[in-house]
Amino acid sequence: MINLNIKKELHGSNGKMNLDINLSLENQEFVALSGISGSGKTTILRILAGLEEASGKIVVDNQIWLDEKISMPIQKRNIGFVFQDYALFPNLNIFDNLLYVKKDKELAKYLLNVTDLYELKNRHPDSLSGGQKQRVSLCRALMKKPKILLMDEPLSALDPNMRNKLQNEILTLHKEFKTTTIMISHDPSEIYKLASRVLVLSNGKITNDGTPKEILLKTQGSQKFSFEGELLDIIKVDVIYIAIVAIGQQIVEIVISNNEAKNLIVGQKVNVSTKAFTPIIKAI
Known part of the structure; x- marks a missing residue:
């Protein structure tokens, strides 16, 4: 002891x-x-x-x-x-x-x-x-x-x-x-x-x-995973928006809604999780 x-x-x-x-x-x-x-x-x-x-x-x-x-x-x-x-x-x-x-x-x-x-x-x-x-x-x-x-x-x-x-x-x-x-x-x-x-x-x-x-592990309810990262960029491709997020040493792409694209700010800390197989990204 x-x-x-x-x-x-x-x-x-x-x-x-x-x-x-x-x-x-x-x-x-x-x-x-x-x-x-x-x-x-x-x-x-x-x-x-x-x-x-x-x-x-x-x-x-x-x-x-x-x-x-x-x-x-x-x-x-x-x-x-x-x-x-x-x-x-x-x-x-x-x-x-x-x-x-x-x-x-x-x-x-x-x-x-x-x-x-x-x-x-x-x-x-x-x-x-x-x-x-x-x-x-x-x-x-x-x-x-x-x-x-x-x-x-x-x-x-x-x-x-x-x-x-x-x-x-x-x-x-x-x-x-x-x-x-x-x-x-x-x-x-x-x-x-x-x-x-x-x-x-x-x-x-x-x-x-x-x-x-x-x-x-910060998952809640039916979430299958939850990670914290930094929002590096938001890119519009045709009619959809893609968030580029750095999680540890990995860079991931997540399809987001038009409303999420308006409310998220490049450079802020975000939480990336999934619910019912749908990725969710939220500002921290």
Whole structure:
């Protein structure tokens, strides 16, 4: 069990913001942190890891990591951290990057085999692709078999195929190592696939807490699907109107009525759903 009750004043693009978090996480949960940039997600990970100071209390399995008297050193917190920028040692090969954390050659070999990196073990980070570097970073974070694995948008810079491959590897290793995993992500499909719980942050506070289905699926009644997107254009083709909508990384075309074409504004956020097999588009 992880209990966090932390406060910290932050300075963002909109001025001062008070981070105020009080929550409990079960062991072996896979938690996704979501919310707009600047809402405090990365700061929570850094405070939990001991990379930033805060007031309040952190208790992990009845062990105090932070209170008014104690701030446990980073090296004593049983945490693995996967950064966006990989944070690998450029002068060490892949195998030695892992052994730097813990001198366990068998575990290093196992992790490299699981992530299809073993044949590259003697290469240096600057000769690897972004996806390969991210896998090395993940392996290194797991070398201590950490109690808690923290990941800050680990797959954001990768192409869709590589993202999908690494998502599967992350989920496999999360279950095998029985870690409590906390991951920052803005990708709804990634969150739905990996997480067992989603925390939505806004202005330093948790505004929503639930399962991926509860948080991400917004269908109502007989709707079969519902997505949020941005209206890019409205085109008239003969006697019909077509709305061009960006949903995630996909562009879709939706036939709309004359009345909808008059009321919708290019650039606004819209909700695309279906009812009785008929697409419906509404401004948010």
